[in-house]
Amino acid sequence: MLTNRFANYSYTAVDRFLRYVQIDTQSDPQSTTNPSTEKQKDLSRVLEQELRDMGLSDVELDAWGYVYATIPATTDKANVPTLCLCSHVDTSPDVTGAGVKPIIHTHWNGSDIVLPDDTTQVIRVHEHPDLQHQIGNDIITASGTTLLGADNKAGVAEIMDAAHFLLTHPDVKHGRIRLLFTPDEEVGRGTEKVDMQKLDARFGYTIDGEALGTLEDETFxxxxxxxxxxxxxxxxxxxxxxxxxxxxxxxxxxxxxxxxxxxxxxxxxxxxxxxxxxxxxxxxxxxxxxxxxxxxxxxxxxxxxxxxxxxxxxxxxxxxxxxxxxxxxxYRNMKKVLDQHPDVVENALEAIRRAGLSAERRSIRGGTDGSRLSFMGLPCPNIFAGEHAFHSRLEWVSVQDMHKAVEVIVNLVQVWEERS
Incomplete structure (x- = not known):
């Protein structure tokens, strides 16, 4: 069973995440260039190399800072649609992303978390209700003077770990998978230079959501x-x-x-x-x-x-x-497109349930790259990445939620293979 494989699997998501957040990738809404800041490519280049190191040959970092890669199919079925997994490399312009010092609060005991470099920055339990489900887990925060960058480097790390899992477990049956890492999502330009012909996927999922077990199929x-x-x-x-x-x-x-x-x-x-x-x-x-x-x-x-x-x-x-x-x-509400493709949502909900979670559909008071991608011909809901307190110095994510997101991604590509 897949769950048994994960019981013995050495996740790489957290190690990747801790490295990624220390790379400043803040985007700039006033810039007219693509990407809006060249430093976003610093992470894109890291991802390009790591994907090549995994053994992928079809990897490209283009002039705009987009990273494309392909995980080849392992199924003999010819009708499994190509899926795209997408996250963005940039962080919000609202709070600095330079000099991030990630901290893991192991076996969190349920008390308020005081961030050491600015003790006025306190993650108070009563202000973050999702924390009540995290007692005993390992919580990752920044140090109090920057954002953490979980939005969306948690999703980036989870996709990279899922890719690592699939490439080291070729017996897991799945169709062709396209990976897409975008710049400038935070300034509303994350899909501006996506080459849809090059991407060549039928359905997609952004990994850029909040609470464990949630799927967002409606946006502003x-x-x-x-x-x-x-x-x-x-x-x-x-x-x-x-x-x-x-x-x-x-x-x-x-x-x-x-x-x-x-x-x-x-x-x-x-x-x-x-x-x-x-x-x-x-x-x-x-x-x-x-x-x-x-x-x-x-x-x-x-x-x-x-x-x-x-x-x-x-x-x-x-x-x-x-x-x-x-x-x-x-951008426009993705629900208008997703309602025409119910399998895209239902397969994701099944993948969440197979991870032992209670699946919940939500509307998001915001947007994702998936909002625009859906109207560009790639129906694309948003799966949780475990991100919380977006765009603030109080941003946090739990190690255990990140691991579950990896499992959901792997489940997802299997569900599509089984049901095709």
Missing amino acids: SADAVTITVQGVSTHPGFAKGKLENALKIAADLLASLPKEHLSPETTEDKEGFVHPTRFEGNQDQAVLEFIIRDFTEVGLQEKETYLQNKLNDVLKSYPGSSAQLLVKEQ
């Missing part, structure tokens, strides 16, 4: 909004009755937005939001950037109309000024 739909305010500029010493300060106009718009709803800090479940992410300028011109999120496209349009109406109301007090609101599509 997402747009970006840029508002450019043109004020009336003049010398401040002679400005009475003339000056209309673009910074103040933009600030009035921000101040008019509600705090009790339509904001990330006061919404949950299926509630969407309007979220300012950047503000810069001078008295002549100011630029505001927003992300708009909802689970439906109708909801997105309603929120964009709401923002336009707020802007129009503010401009009534500044008759000489103007503003332009520009909407850019980012």
Whole structure:
């Protein structure tokens, strides 16, 4: 039985993870290059070499920082679809990823975890309910001054370990598997340069989720909004009755937005939001950037109309000024695609159950590379990687959850082989 093989298997995921997180791969939303930061390729090059060291010959690191590789099929069945396993190498721009010092808290006893390099950073049990299932497990954190990078280097390490398992256990039957490691997921550009013809897969899975046993088959739909305010500029010493300060106009718009709803800090479940992410300028011109999120496209349009109406109301007090609101599509709810391919979700749920876990379908208040890949012709739900407290200094993952993710990946490719 596969579970017996895992009982004697020496997992490599954690060793890989501890190495990967020490490589700074932070992406940059203001950059116009691909990838947005060259340092992301530092990890891509490591993955390329490790895959070659495993014995894979079909490995490529392209100019954009994407790593492609193939695990050949071990089945005699001709109709097993090619699967893609995908994770991203970059970390969030929200918190520095330079100088990460990972710490393993072995046999965690259930008490709050104080991070040693900044003791004001405390992972409090009552604020992290998933920790209640981790007592006795080994918890990996950063030291308090950086994020950890579990999002998504846990997923990268788990895919690499699953590849190692499959290549050292050729008796495990599976179809052709394509591995894809992407840059710039955190800045919404993770699939921008994916060559779908080169990828050549029928279905896919991102390994980029949170709690043990969860599968996410629904995401936000997402747009970006840029508002450019043109004020009336003049010398401040002679400005009475003339000056209309673009910074103040933009600030009035921000101040008019509600705090009790339509904001990330006061919404949950299926509630969407309007979220300012950047503000810069001078008295002549100011630029505001927003992300708009909802689970439906109708909801997105309603929120964009709401923002336009707020802007129009503010401009009534500044008759000489103007503003332009520009909407850019980012990604759409993958559920629209996945509902047309129920086997993609059901096979993943079965793989989770075979790992001895309670499988749970969830909606994610965010997006993954799978959101866009699904609409690019690769139906692609998101499997747990054990990541928690994303984009923060309190990020953590457990060793045991990472091992279960590896097992689920191996189960998954077997389920597809059996059911094809």
